[in-house]
Amino acid sequence: MSVTPLIAYAHVGKSFDGGRVVAVDDVSLEVTQGEFVAIVGGSGSGKTTLLRLANRLIEADRGRIAIEGEDVSQLDPILLRRRIGYVFQSGGLFPHLSVTGNIGITPRLLGWPQAEIAARIDELLDLVQLDRAQYRDRLPHELSGGQRQRVGVARALAAKPRIVLMDEPFGALDPLTRDALGDDYRRLHRSLGLTTIMITHDMTEALLLADRVAVMRAGRLLALGTPAELSAGTDAYVGELLRTPRRQAERLGALLPRDGAA
Amino acid sequence: MNLGTDPRWSEALGHLGDYLGSHVRVSVAALALGLAVSLPLAIIARNRPLLRGALLGLASVVQTVPGLALLALFYPLLLALAALTAAWFGVSFSAFGFLPAVLALALYSMLPVLRNTITGLSGVDPAVLEAAQGVGMTPRQSLTMIELPLALPVMMAGIRTAAVWVIGTATLSTPIGQTSLGNYIFAGLQTQNWVFVLFGCIAAAVLALVVDQLLALIENGLRTRSRLRTALGGLGIAALIAATLVPSLGRSQSRYVVGAKTFTEQYVLSALLAQRLQAAGLSATTRAGLGSSVIFDALTAGDIDVYVDYSGTLWANQFHRTDIRPRAELLGELKTTLAQQNITLLGELGFENAYALVMPRRRADQLGIRSIADLASRAPTMSIAGDYEFFSRPEWAGIQKAYALSFRAQRQMQPDFMYAAVASGEVEVIAGYTSDGLIAKYDLVVLEDNRHAIPPYDAIVLLSPKRKDDETLKAALQPLLGKIGIADMREANLRASGNDASSSPDAVARWLWEKIGGR
Numbered sequence: 001m002s003v004t005p006l007i008a009y010a011h012v013g014k015s016f017d018g019g020r021v022v023a024v025d026d027v028s029l030e031v032t033q034g035e036f037v038a039i040v041g042g043s044g045s046g047k048t049t050l051l052r053l054a055n056r057l058i059e060a061d062r063g064r065i066a067i068e069g070e071d072v073s074q075l076d077p078i079l080l081r082r083r084i085g086y087v088f089q090s091g092g093l094f095p096h097l098s099v100t101g102n103i104g105i106t107p108r109l110l111g112w113p114q115a116e117i118a119a120r121i122d123e124l125l126d127l128v129q130l131d132r133a134q135y136r137d138r139l140p141h142e143l144s145g146g147q148r149q150r151v152g153v154a155r156a157l158a159a160k161p162r163i164v165l166m167d168e169p170f171g172a173l174d175p176l177t178r179d180a181l182g183d184d185y186r187r188l189h190r191s192l193g194l195t196t197i198m199i200t201h202d203m204t205e206a207l208l209l210a211d212r213v214a215v216m217r218a219g220r221l222l223a224l225g226t227p228a229e230l231s232a233g234t235d236a237y238v239g240e241l242l243r244t245p246r247r248q249a250e251r252l253g254a255l256l257p258r259d260g261a262a
Numbered sequence: 263m264n265l266g267t268d269p270r271w272s273e274a275l276g277h278l279g280d281y282l283g284s285h286v287r288v289s290v291a292a293l294a295l296g297l298a299v300s301l302p303l304a305i306i307a308r309n310r311p312l313l314r315g316a317l318l319g320l321a322s323v324v325q326t327v328p329g330l331a332l333l334a335l336f337y338p339l340l341l342a343l344a345a346l347t348a349a350w351f352g353v354s355f356s357a358f359g360f361l362p363a364v365l366a367l368a369l370y371s372m373l374p375v376l377r378n379t380i381t382g383l384s385g386v387d388p389a390v391l392e393a394a395q396g397v398g399m400t401p402r403q404s405l406t407m408i409e410l411p412l413a414l415p416v417m418m419a420g421i422r423t424a425a426v427w428v429i430g431t432a433t434l435s436t437p438i439g440q441t442s443l444g445n446y447i448f449a450g451l452q453t454q455n456w457v458f459v460l461f462g463c464i465a466a467a468v469l470a471l472v473v474d475q476l477l478a479l480i481e482n483g484l485r486t487r488s489r490l491r492t493a494l495g496g497l498g499i500a501a502l503i504a505a506t507l508v509p510s511l512g513r514s515q516s517r518y519v520v521g522a523k524t525f526t527e528q529y530v531l532s533a534l535l536a537q538r539l540q541a542a543g544l545s546a547t548t549r550a551g552l553g554s555s556v557i558f559d560a561l562t563a564g565d566i567d568v569y570v571d572y573s574g575t576l577w578a579n580q581f582h583r584t585d586i587r588p589r590a591e592l593l594g595e596l597k598t599t600l601a602q603q604n605i606t607l608l609g610e611l612g613f614e615n616a617y618a619l620v621m622p623r624r625r626a627d628q629l630g631i632r633s634i635a636d637l638a639s640r641a642p643t644m645s646i647a648g649d650y651e652f653f654s655r656p657e658w659a660g661i662q663k664a665y666a667l668s669f670r671a672q673r674q675m676q677p678d679f680m681y682a683a684v685a686s687g688e689v690e691v692i693a694g695y696t697s698d699g700l701i702a703k704y705d706l707v708v709l710e711d712n713r714h715a716i717p718p719y720d721a722i723v724l725l726s727p728k729r730k731d732d733e734t735l736k737a738a739l740q741p742l743l744g745k746i747g748i749a750d751m752r753e754a755n756l757r758a759s760g761n762d763a764s765s766s767p768d769a770v771a772r773w774l775w776e777k778i779g780g781r
């Protein structure tokens with residue numbers, strides 16, 4: 001069965017400072033329709049650059065990137081970005097716009113009718129589980145970190161994209177909020193039939209949320225596979241990254257009663 | 263003196279509509295022009311460090327030029343430009359008053375607007391800019407929807423600073439012929455009418471505060487997205503502009519403008535001339551506090567219709583003559599020369615206001631000094647004070663040359679202060695004016711000019727080219743010609759330098775009219 005991948009990187013490279021800093025080095029990665037891929041790596045591994053190449057927030061030096069089968073270098077970057085949802089680290093909300101203004105921004109740029117935008121905002125507030133009446137008119141600084149990120153997710157989904165890119169979306173949140181938000185997003189991903197690439201430095205989060213996990217180091221794609229496939233791999237760095245969640249799981253398993261009646 | 267009931271308050275209040283209106287118009291025009299230039303420049307420059315540095319540097323340099331000097335510079339600049347456009351395109355414009363004031367003040371307003379706009383825009387969180395790009399905004403959309411709104415508070419702070427500066431500095435546009443609240447201050451300073459000075463300062467301060475608060479209201483409204491506040495602030499500004507425009511719309515266009523230079527006598531004489539025109543049923547207004555060279559150009563250009571000048575001043579400064587002729591000969595030649603420029607020398611008022619070296623009578627007697635020649639040997643140990651222009655005037659060079667004079671020190675002073683300075687011994691000699699009432703008041707003596715180094719300075723009435731056939735105007739002024747003697751003028755000047763209600767130029771002009779037998 002030959003299915004066109006929704007996002008396809010082929011031998012992509014990117015360097016900065018006139019070639020002195022190689023951020024992404026010959027990476028090939030295909031993400032199919034409906035898939036949730038997490039890219040894991042430390043700082044400076046090139047994961048953020050790789051993500052931004054997809055909607056041309058950064059331009060690739062080498063290789064080819066295709067979105068829904070179209071070579072991104074041939075597309076208008078503005079229009080490309082409007083059809084891809086993007087969730088920024090700690091929200092990236094516009095501080096002077098209300099929740100409504102933030103969520104409705106891309107539909108507004110696309111010229112949707114007012115009524116349609118308003119209806120879409122209500123729908124999205126329900127989806128991300130924020131009370132319409134209570135939150136609609138709030139400014140970002142009047143929200144908690146978790147609420148801001150819910151608005152960030154709603155904004156990314158506003159123009160009904162098929163693809164969502166997430167840049168360490170839950171990194172700055174406390175563990176409980178982060179857990180709840182991750183689960184909620186995973187549900188949205190499935191129910192809306194989205195295709196998601198999420199960047200994280202947290203292997204546990206990647207394993208729990210993603211269908212497949214890609215591991216990056218020094219600009220290169222070190223490993224790619226389902227949690228089980230990764231676990232079976234032999235790469236030392238990947239093994240090191242997997243050690244922490246594994247040990248945590250074992251300790252928690254020993255500490256907590258198995259029937260969950262705590 | 264009771265401050266509250268002093269009639270000068272009500273006199274000051276009578277001018278408020280005119281002065282405040284002109285002040286607001288010139289300030290608003292300057293600010294609008296400044297913003298129209300600075301805002302786009304700041305936006306273009308925000309991502310170009312070189313251009314940004316150059317612009318801010320230039321604006322800072324402009325800021326270091328004193329406001330008065332900047333205003334004064336624009337006058338000759340525009341005069342030259344007007345001459346060029348007249349030669350090339352056959353269209354000329356007035357380099358007097360409004361235009362140079364607006365240009366200089368607009369330039370003055372640029373620094374705070376440029377600096378705050380650039381600072382505000384570069385202070386926007388890069389993560390927010392990235393988000394703007396990420397949701398699919400074009401650079402222009404990012405600017406208008408995100409960057410400008412976020413930079414707005416800082417930008418508005420700059421605009422408010424600029425507004426306050428412009429309103430304050432606009433008081434200095436009086437000497438280049440732009441009526442403003444500065445007219446109170448300049449007139450008050452010249453005639454020692456402290457009520458006027460105080461009134462002008464307070465009016466300018468109140469105007470600046472009101473505009474600042476209205477802008478603050480707009481800023482607050484924009485930031486909190488309160489349409490009500492934004493609208494109230496905007497309405498306030500609009501109402502202010504409208505209120506100052508209304509009275510000027512109803513004004514007749516054919517009014518006569520009487521010019522006056524920057525000293526007491528000129529204020530009195532311009533008031534006298536204006537009163538005569540009004541008595542003849544003509545609508546007349548005065549434009550006082552004009553610089554000595556500005557006023558002649560203003561007459562030539564028709565920006566003012568009539569003023570009193572002095573024969574020797576025109577002879578030396580305007581026509582650059584260094585030879586000194588007997589009075590009648592000089593007047594005759596002046597009349598011919600002026601006529602070539604279509605300017606009418608209507609006639610002499612009857613007194614002379616010559617420059618003269620003046621010192622305390624007692625000191626002169628002690629030293630046995632009666633003439634300038636006697637002074638020459640003592641001069642190296644003495645200091646001399648003169649008005650702001652005297653030491654750069656050709657007469658001074660002439661006196662120095664004729665008597666080989668060389669003083670220990672030269673000081674420039676506000677004319678009304680230098681008499682007190684010489685009386686108190688702060689300086690030994692001053693270059694005073696023969697018609698000044700303070701000569702008698704302080705018991706000073708005018709040193710004789712035996713070698714005729716100082717030309718005659720008959721007070722003469724000049725009419726602008728467009729009034730050269732205006733018989734009504736000439737008839738209205740005719741009764742003044744040859745009627746004002748030196749004693750009357752001295753007393754009038756002394757009265758005008760007093761500090762009470764009867765010392766306003768208008769009151770003194772009425773007194774002088776009665777004194778010379780007018781009805």
